[in-house]
Amino acid sequence: MTDIIVNKVDKPGVLPTDDKLGFGKIFTDHMFVMDYETGKGWHSPRIIPYGEFAFVPATIVFHYGQAIFEGMKAFRAANNQIAVFRTKQYLNRFNRSAGHLCIPPIDVEEVQAGLFKLLELEKDWIPGTLGTSLYIRPFIISTDGYIGVKVASTYKLFIILSPVGAYYDNGFNPVSIKVEDKYVRATKGGLGQAKTPANYAMSLSAQAEAHKEGFDQVLWLDAVHRKYVEEVGTMNIFFKINGEIITPELSGSILGGITRHTVLELAQNWGLKATERQISIEEVYEAHAKGELEEVFGTGTAAVISPVGELSWKGQKIKINNNQTGEFSKKLFDFVTGVQYGSVPDEFNWMDKVNN
Amino acid sequence: MTDIIVNKVDKPGVLPTDDKLGFGKIFTDHMFVMDYETGKGWHSPRIIPYGEFAFVPATIVFHYGQAIFEGMKAFRAANNQIAVFRTKQYLNRFNRSAGHLCIPPIDVEEVQAGLFKLLELEKDWIPGTLGTSLYIRPFIISTDGYIGVKVASTYKLFIILSPVGAYYDNGFNPVSIKVEDKYVRATKGGLGQAKTPANYAMSLSAQAEAHKEGFDQVLWLDAVHRKYVEEVGTMNIFFKINGEIITPELSGSILGGITRHTVLELAQNWGLKATERQISIEEVYEAHAKGELEEVFGTGTAAVISPVGELSWKGQKIKINNNQTGEFSKKLFDFVTGVQYGSVPDEFNWMDKVNN
Ligand SMILES: Cc1ncc(COP(=O)(O)O)c(C=O)c1O
Ligand SMILES: Cc1ncc(COP(=O)(O)O)c(C=O)c1O
Numbered sequence: 220m221t222d223i224i225v226n227k228v229d230k231p232g233v234l235p236t237d238d239k240l241g242f243g244k245i246f247t248d249h250m251f252v253m254d255y256e257t258g259k260g261w262h263s264p265r266i267i268p269y270g271e272f273a274f275v276p277a278t279i280v281f282h283y284g285q286a287i288f289e290g291m292k293a294f295r296a297a298n299n300q301i302a303v304f305r306t307k308q309y310l311n312r313f314n315r316s317a318g319h320l321c322i323p324p325i326d327v328e329e330v331q332a333g334l335f336k337l338l339e340l341e342k343d344w345i346p347g348t349l350g351t352s353l354y355i356r357p358f359i360i361s362t363d364g365y366i367g368v369k370v371a372s373t374y375k376l377f378i379i380l381s382p383v384g385a386y387y388d389n390g391f392n393p394v395s396i397k398v399e400d401k402y403v404r405a406t407k408g409g410l411g412q413a414k415t416p417a418n419y420a421m422s423l424s425a426q427a428e429a430h431k432e433g434f435d436q437v438l439w440l441d442a443v444h445r446k447y448v449e450e451v452g453t454m455n456i457f458f459k460i461n462g463e464i465i466t467p468e469l470s471g472s473i474l475g476g477i478t479r480h481t482v483l484e485l486a487q488n489w490g491l492k493a494t495e496r497q498i499s500i501e502e503v504y505e506a507h508a509k510g511e512l513e514e515v516f517g518t519g520t521a522a523v524i525s526p527v528g529e530l531s532w533k534g535q536k537i538k539i540n541n542n543q544t545g546e547f548s549k550k551l552f553d554f555v556t557g558v559q560y561g562s563v564p565d566e567f568n569w570m571d572k573v574n575n
Numbered sequence: 576m577t578d579i580i581v582n583k584v585d586k587p588g589v590l591p592t593d594d595k596l597g598f599g600k601i602f603t604d605h606m607f608v609m610d611y612e613t614g615k616g617w618h619s620p621r622i623i624p625y626g627e628f629a630f631v632p633a634t635i636v637f638h639y640g641q642a643i644f645e646g647m648k649a650f651r652a653a654n655n656q657i658a659v660f661r662t663k664q665y666l667n668r669f670n671r672s673a674g675h676l677c678i679p680p681i682d683v684e685e686v687q688a689g690l691f692k693l694l695e696l697e698k699d700w701i702p703g704t705l706g707t708s709l710y711i712r713p714f715i716i717s718t719d720g721y722i723g724v725k726v727a728s729t730y731k732l733f734i735i736l737s738p739v740g741a742y743y744d745n746g747f748n749p750v751s752i753k754v755e756d757k758y759v760r761a762t763k764g765g766l767g768q769a770k771t772p773a774n775y776a777m778s779l780s781a782q783a784e785a786h787k788e789g790f791d792q793v794l795w796l797d798a799v800h801r802k803y804v805e806e807v808g809t810m811n812i813f814f815k816i817n818g819e820i821i822t823p824e825l826s827g828s829i830l831g832g833i834t835r836h837t838v839l840e841l842a843q844n845w846g847l848k849a850t851e852r853q854i855s856i857e858e859v860y861e862a863h864a865k866g867e868l869e870e871v872f873g874t875g876t877a878a879v880i881s882p883v884g885e886l887s888w889k890g891q892k893i894k895i896n897n898n899q900t901g902e903f904s905k906k907l908f909d910f911v912t913g914v915q916y917g918s919v920p921d922e923f924n925w926m927d928k929v930n931n
Contacts, residue, residue: 243722246633273627276733277602281716284640284772285779321779356722360637366599366712366737368775368809370783377632381722403764406798408757410777416640417773419724421766423641423677427726442762443799453724 223251223333224265225340237348240384242521243356247344251333251378255323261376264333266340269379279371280360287316287415288358290520291477293338293573295347296561301338302570303355304520304559306331308477312414313357319413321370322359330357334378338573341380349560350385386522391544391552393528394435394517396451398500399425400533404449404472406442411449411472418474422452434531436517441472446499454517454525455479458503459547461511464493478518482551484567491547500532507537514545523559524552579607579689580621581696593704596740598877599712603700607689607734611679617732620689622696625735635727636716643672643771644714646876647833649694649929651703652917657694658926659711660876660915662687664833668770669713675769677726678715686713690734694929697736705916706741742878747900747908749884750791750873752807754856755781756889760805760828762798767805767828774830778808790887792873794856797828802855810873810881811835814859815903817867820849834874838907840923847903856888863893870901879915880908 228248235245246269253264280286291309295301310327317324334355338345345353357378361371402425405411405418422437429437438456441447448467450456455476457466464486469475486493506512515527528542539545557563558570584604591601602625609620636642647665651657666683673680690711694701701709713734717727758781761767761774778793785793794812797803804823806812811832813822820842825831842849862868871883884898895901913919914926 243633246631250632269632271629271631273629275602275627276606276625276714276735277599277712277737280772281636281642281714282644282712282772282775283779284642284776286637286640286776288638319780320776321783356633356638358632358637368778368782370779379632381633401764403762406759406762406765408759408798409762415776416636416638417776419638420640420642420676420771420773422724423639423726424675426724427677442764 221262221264223336225336226265226267227340228268234344234346234382237346237351237384240346240351240382242383243354243381245382247341247380247382249337249340250380251337253333253376255374255376257372261323261325261329264329266333266337274362275364277364277366279363279366282366283368284416285320285322285361285371286359287313287320287322287413288356289313289414291355292520293345293353293355294559295345298561299347299575300561301342301345301573301575303334303338303573305477305481305569306334306571308480310357312475312477316413316415317359319410320415322361322374325376330376330378335573337378337380339575342573342575344380344382346382348385352383354381354383356381391526391549393526393542393544395433395529395531396436396438396527397429397432397434398530398532399429399437399439400445401425403442404439407471409472412469412474414474426452438530440500446501447497448500448503449473451517453521454519457482457516457518458498458506458512459514459545460506461513462492464491464547465498466495467498468495470497476518478520478523481555481569482518485551485554503530504532504535504537507539512539514548515539516545516548523555524548577618577620579692581692582621582623583696584624590700590702590738593702593707593740596702596707596738598739599710599737601738603697603736603738605693605696606736607693609686609689609732611730611732613728617679617681617685620685622689622693630718631720633720633722635719635722638722639717639724640772641676641678641717641727642715643669643676643678643769644712645669645770647711648876649701649709649711650915651701654917655931656917657698657701657929657931659690659694659929661833661837661925662690662927664836666713668831668833672769672771673715675766676771678717678730681732686732691929693734693736695931698929698931700736700738702738704741708739710737710739712737747882747905749882749895749898749900751789751885751887752792752794752883753785753788753790754886754888755785755793755795756801757781759798760795763827765828768825768830770830782808794886796856802857803853804856804859805829807873809877810875813838813872813874814854814862814868815870815901816862817869818848820847820903821854822851823854824851826853832874834876834879837911837925838874841907841910859886860888860891860893863895868895870903871895872901872904879911880904
């Protein structure tokens, strides 16, 4: 592993008050950067001031989108210990995304070392109020300065950090979700299982139309039958039907969420029946008709658990649990955030401590 | 329409000899740039020296891929007249792509004026050897400097120019194409009909595997049935079966190529039966078995017409027209390139002249 060069800012910035944070708007003083070149491999790991980079207009990522990213979080506990949630899980997924996009794999140990060195330096930027955190955005872009549709030979890896506000301003608010029947996010044989810009570009029109119609998010259906449930904008989806926890299986078109994985582990650990399988939107509606649809919730790094209060499919609306947060959703949220903020013992070793 | 400010380079560069051009590697001295901001609209059209721009790492296009592009060409005729092929067709498609990506539409007249002013300035960069041309790459990227999955509020439009070499070094070489049965490029309800980075990111793995297996390109099948022919990497596809010209219809998952449109118009004008319809790969193979598959060719701005000499589907290879360029392919190529290089009268008004 190469030494990480550190080049500090002259005058450190100041963390805004916790109520002014928002999401992804403020960045800390420094970032981690590394370069790749065919023949040389990943090289020159360094921590430098956050700031602009010069790119020629022909830079290939602008044209052909060969890029990947991750989204993970660091938390400040009441005792001021700073820790990252399930680091390796995210960095391993980063490498799986790299594979799907023909991007050269990273050395997970090396990038993790760079991240933790960066976090040590930026510890004052990590907010402490319950619900706030430091969002960590590793990403890789292809940087060849000429245009031809092919796998690039040069890349840049960045890790940038953004202190983020509480996702739920006034408690846990169930969201209303439109079941999308016109647009499709991804298909088997495509890039749905990778965290890559293409999937998010794909979602813009659907998201914009759903917002206009008054919904918070869209729930995607599969590309082939337009009936099997896939996932929400930036969350996986779970159903509690007659005591059983059900989430769509990882069949190649959805992202394998780290929060999804965490929820499945917890449910099983708590003795519940938790199943990964195909589930059609008809089955969800039928369960509701029979009074067996107990809870619906999304899972993701941003909100952890996001209860769904309403689904709308082809204009047919159903209310879930009276538009109230369900018991299981609440228990999951309390447990996971408890571990993240240090009030619940970390019995599963989810938290990776930063020296501070 | 706002005035276009022109800021010239101090010392103009020199066009390399025509055999050294390649594709998309060399850029001319200047570019056209415009900015967009919600509330202000598209503004500040300007011609400035080609060169680097500063972007913060949080620039949204790196993360969520909200971007579009075009690819068009200018030619130098034997009499030195410079002209662009079907300008409006490309710029109108640019705007349709913008719609699919929630990017604010451009004023086609304004951008066309900017392009032609740029071409006048760069006229010495346009090569003259038969087969060479000036590739024109208009593109728009989203430039907000913060990360959240949403439609951006700031954009940059660029037009960059690249003198390109002859596509066929030693004549018209039929290509060998793998019919892709694992990866999928696009699906109805997705972005397949837009010229956007997502679709090209989607194609990298398939393209890399096909190259390793010795094929030049892949032919995509539809996402739902995996049997209907869609298009090739950066070309539309045509079949000549028993005298009839057939190309897949524009059903929402393929790009409506300008060359495709040109070929359809020409075929009809020449009194041939030319049909846009669903065509399955089985039908193509059956036509071949019956001896009725006369020609297969791709169409695109880069190669104009690219004869297909071999198809391979699930390991089953068929040779088309003895791996020779067909008569109709040759006639199309000669006519279109003849108009482009000024040796055939421009009876359809395809060429837009640059003042030079
Ligand atoms: C498309 C998509 N699905 C699901 C998720 C949830 O994954 P995770 O729990 O790892 O954040 C995300 C967010 O990361 C996402 O972008
Ligand atoms: C995916 C795709 N299909 C088809 C084409 C052919 O379109 P055109 O003839 O407009 O160049 C292109 C190239 O532009 C393309 O990228």
